Amino acid sequence: MAKNMQNTSYRKLxxxxxxxxxxxxxxxxxxxxxxxxxxxxxxxxxxSNRLEDALHAALLSPPLKTKDQNVKDRATQLVAxxxxxxxxxxxxxxxxxLSIDEGDILMKYVYKAMELGSDAAACQSLLGWxxxxxxxxxxxxxxxxxxGRQRL
Amino acid sequence: MGARARAGQGKREDDxxxxxxxxxxxxxxGPLTLSFxxxxxxxxxxxxxxxxxxxxxxxxxxxxxxxxxxxxxAVSASSNEIHIFEFRNGEWQSxxxxxxxxxxxxxLDWGTKTNRIVSCSQDKNAFVWTFDKNVWxxxxxxVRFNRAATYVKWSPLENKFAVGSxxxxxxxxxxxxxxxxxxxxxxxxxxxxxxxxxxxxxxxxLLAVGSCDFKCRxxxxxxxxxxxxxxxxxxxxxxxxxxxxxxxxxxGWVHRVAxxxxxxRLAFVSHDSSVSFVDSTVDSQKVQNLRTVHLPFTxxxxxxxxxxxxxxxxxxxxxFVVSQDILKEVCKLDVPSATKSSSVNSALQLFKNIDRNNxxxxxxxxxxxxxxxxxxxxxxxxxxxxxxxxxxxxxTDGIVALWDLKETLEFCRNHPSLV
Numbered sequence: 329m330a331k332n333m334q335n336t337s338y339r340k341l342x343x344x345x346x347x348x349x350x351x352x353x354x355x356x357x358x359x360x361x362x363x364x365x366x367x368x369x370x371x372x373x374x375x376s377n378r379l380e381d382a383l384h385a386a387l388l389s390p391p392l393k394t395k396d397q398n399v400k401d402r403a404t405q406l407v408a409x410x411x412x413x414x415x416x417x418x419x420x421x422x423x424x425x426l427s428i429d430e431g432d433i434l435m436k437y438v439y440k441a442m443e444l445g446s447d448a449a450a451c452q453s454l455l456g457w458x459x460x461x462x463x464x465x466x467x468x469x470x471x472x473x474x475x476g477r478q479r480l
Numbered sequence: 481m482g483a484r485a486r487a488g489q490g491k492r493e494d495d496x497x498x499x500x501x502x503x504x505x506x507x508x509x510g511p512l513t514l515s516f517x518x519x520x521x522x523x524x525x526x527x528x529x530x531x532x533x534x535x536x537x538x539x540x541x542x543x544x545x546x547x548x549x550x551x552x553x554a555v556s557a558s559s560n561e562i563h564i565f566e567f568r569n570g571e572w573q574s575x576x577x578x579x580x581x582x583x584x585x586x587x588l589d590w591g592t593k594t595n596r597i598v599s600c601s602q603d604k605n606a607f608v609w610t611f612d613k614n615v616w617x618x619x620x621x622x623v624r625f626n627r628a629a630t631y632v633k634w635s636p637l638e639n640k641f642a643v644g645s646x647x648x649x650x651x652x653x654x655x656x657x658x659x660x661x662x663x664x665x666x667x668x669x670x671x672x673x674x675x676x677x678x679x680x681x682x683x684x685x686l687l688a689v690g691s692c693d694f695k696c697r698x699x700x701x702x703x704x705x706x707x708x709x710x711x712x713x714x715x716x717x718x719x720x721x722x723x724x725x726x727x728x729x730x731x732g733w734v735h736r737v738a739x740x741x742x743x744x745r746l747a748f749v750s751h752d753s754s755v756s757f758v759d760s761t762v763d764s765q766k767v768q769n770l771r772t773v774h775l776p777f778t779x780x781x782x783x784x785x786x787x788x789x790x791x792x793x794x795x796x797x798x799x800f801v802v803s804q805d806i807l808k809e810v811c812k813l814d815v816p817s818a819t820k821s822s823s824v825n826s827a828l829q830l831f832k833n834i835d836r837n838n839x840x841x842x843x844x845x846x847x848x849x850x851x852x853x854x855x856x857x858x859x860x861x862x863x864x865x866x867x868x869x870x871x872x873x874x875x876t877d878g879i880v881a882l883w884d885l886k887e888t889l890e891f892c893r894n895h896p897s898l899v
C-alpha cells in the first residue's frame with residue numbers, strides 16, 4: 329500500500345473553489361435600495377384599527393432583494409406586529425382574502441418571524457397564521473419558502 | 481435474483497368489470513394489456529381507482545423504459561444494474577440484467593425505432609446497448625464528464641441522444657461512422673448548475689434543458705454531421721449548435737421538462753411546487769407559472785396538445801389542461817376511496833384509543849394513494865403521440881403502475897364527492 333494513503337488532508341480542499349466557472353447563487357440577488365413596506369402607512373391603519381388594510385400594506389414591496397439584513401428584520405418585525413394585532417378568530421377570514429403572491433410572501437415573513445424568536449404569545453399567533461396559510465395555499469406555500477432563493 | 485413480480489396483492493376486481501375496462505377497442509392496446517385479461521390479475525388500487533400495477537421487488541425505481549410493443553420493460557433500481565423484464569404467462573420475468581455501470585444508474589431510454597437502449601450513471605459514463613444474438617451489448621460513449629451523468633434521452637429520430645450532467649453541461653452524442661464510436665459535442669454556456677432533465681423537440685434539433693440554477697432553457701442541438709438543416713419554427717430562425725433560444729426562471733430547481741407533441745409548447749416542473757408553461761406560438765419568452773397547493777412535482781408529460789399530467793412527492797398524478805392559453809389544474813387522478821376518506825376522523829379516534837389503552841398499537845401509516853412514495857417518472861404507454869390513452873408511472877416505492885386516463889377520469893367523474 330502506498331505510504332500517502334494515510335494523508336487525507338487533500339479531502340478538505342474545496343475543489344469547486346478552483347473552478348473558474350464557479351457559480352455563486354447569491355450573485356443573482358441584485359443589491360437594490362432596501363425598500364420594505366411603508367411603515368407609516370401600516371402604523372396608521374393599525375391605530376385606526378383597520379387590520380386587513382394594515383396587513384395588505386405590510387405585505388407590499390417586501391425587501392427580498394436587498395443585502396441589508398437590518399432592513400429585512402425591520403420589515404419582519406413590522407409584519408409580525410400586524411399579525412399579532414389580529415384575534416385568533418379573525419385570522420381565517422383575513423387569509424381567505426389574500427392573493428397567492430401575498431400568501432407566499434406572508435409565509436416567508438411567518439417563518440422569518442419564528443426564526444427571530446419572541447415570546448410565547450407571539451409564537452402562538454404565528455402558528456395560527458401558519459395553519460391558516462397551509463389550509464388555503466397547501467404544502468406548496470411551505471415548499472416555496474424552503475426552495476426560494478430570495479430570502480428574508 | 482429471479483425477481484418474479486406478480487401483479488400486486490390485494491383485492492381483485494370482478495372479471496366482468498375488468499373486461500369492460502380493458503376490452504375497449506377504440507384504444508390501440510399493447511399486447512401486455514391484452515394478456516392481462518384472461519389472467520385477470522388486475523385489481524383495484526388501494527385508492528379505489530382501477531389501476532394495474534406491479535411491484536418488481538427490486539427496491540426504489542428511479543426510471544423505467546418500455547420497448548416498442550410494450551412487452552418488455554427496463555427498470556433501474558437505484559443500483560448499478562438495469563433489469564429487463566418480459567411479460568410472460570401473466571407475470572413479469574427477469575430476462576436480462578445489464579450490469580456494465582459501476583454506480584447507480586440515473587437515466588434510461590429505450591429507442592423503439594432502432595431497438596437500442598441508452599443508459600447513464602453516476603459513474604460519469606453512458607452506454608448504448610444493442611440487442612444482438614440474445615445479448616445486450618454495451619458500447620461506451622465519449623461523453624467527457626467529470627461529474628455524474630444525470631439524465632439521458634434519445635432524439636426523436638434516434639440518430640443522436642443528449643446526456644445531462646452534474647458538470648453543468650449537456651453532451652449531445654452521435655455516432656461517428658469513420659471511427660465506429662459514439663462521440664459528443666457539449667453545450668456549456670450559460671448553464672450554471674447541475675442539469676437535471678432534458679427533452680427533445682420533435683424536429684430533432686431543439687433541446688430543452690432544466691437545471692439546478694432555477695432555470696429552464698431551450699438550446700439548439702443541431703449537429704451538422706447527422707442533421708438536415710432545420711426549418712425556422714416559433715422558437716427561432718437560426719439554430720447553430722449550442723445557440724440559446726430562450727431562458728426561463730422559476731422559484732426552484734427544475735425537476736423535469738417536456739415539449740408538447742407539436743413542439744410548440746413547453747412544460748416544466750420545479751421544486752417550488754409549480755408547473756410552468758410556455759407557448760412559443762404566443763410568446764416564446766413568456767412563461768406562465770402555476771403555483772399549486774401540492775408537494776413538488778418531479779415529473780411531467782404531455783397527454784394531448786392541451787393537457788399535461790404531472791406527478792411527484794404527492795404520490796398521485798395530477799391532470800392539468802391548457803384552455804384559452806391559460807394553464808389550469810383539473811384534478812388528482814388518484815382519488816381516495818370512500819371507505820378510506822370516511823376514516824379521516826378515525827385517525828384522531830385511533831390516537832385517542834392508543835392514548836386510552838396506553839398501548840403502542842400498530843398504526844396504519846399507508847398513504848391513501850396507490851403509490852406509497854414519490855413518483856419518479858411518467859411515460860406514455862399506449863395511444864398515439866398527441867393522444868396518450870394510457871401512461872405508466874414508476875416510484876420510489878418500487879411500483880410501476882399503468883393508468884388508463886379515460887377510465888380514471890370517468891371514475892373521478894362518477895365519484896365527485898371524493899375529488
